[in-house]
Amino acid sequence: MKIQEYADRDMLAIDVANVLAGELEAALLHNDVVAFAVPGGTTPGPIFDSLCAADLEWERVRVLPTDERCVPADSDRSNERLIRDRLLTNRAAAADYVPLYIPGKTPEEVLPQIEALIEPLRPLAVLVLGMGDDMHTASLFPGMEGLAQALASNAPALAVARPQTQPETRITLTGPVLDGALSKHLVIYGEKKRAALERAMSLPPEEAPIAAVLDGMTVHWAD
């Protein structure tokens, strides 16, 4: 793991967008189709604002969320909404989106169908993750039921998450899918998350799920 520090969040967003565009371009040279997994939440919006203008063959990029909250696609809490509004616009509107949640269906009903879409995209070419103050990443939350199975090396691509700390059920990419990405980036802001990341490094993944995916990770941090 290496940590890249930036003067401020604006600089981080521009630089990370450039790095991601370069990695996607390189991956497109060697693959017909490239999988690009991105987080939701409050962190990635400004990176998406910059990245969406990159001059890439976006029609060969498959964008998927690292995790989704089971809410309608027009909800403020929908990761799909953020990704569609801020990333899949401008030139990036040509990319295909692979949803993790189908409204009106229970997660269990559609999991096999969505896993069948994700399997051919493994290993993910480029992965961006966020992290909460509680050291969760994607929707792998400390202490949640089923966490050990979702982090196991033989876990299926997706898991249903029902963290007691969260208002809704979620669907998440599992440990091996995230950890197996060819290029991995974690974006965090502020001292609280920096301290949480430091703490995670000495904790088992059951207590700090981010710890399960840090090998080879580039962490991008600004205060």
Ligand SMILES: O=C1O[C@H](COP(=O)(O)O)[C@@H](O)[C@H](O)[C@H]1O
């Ligand atoms: O719930 C979630 O949390 C993490 C971190 O979100 P942030 O708002 O602290 O940046 C996010 O990466 C994940 O995609 C999201 O569903």
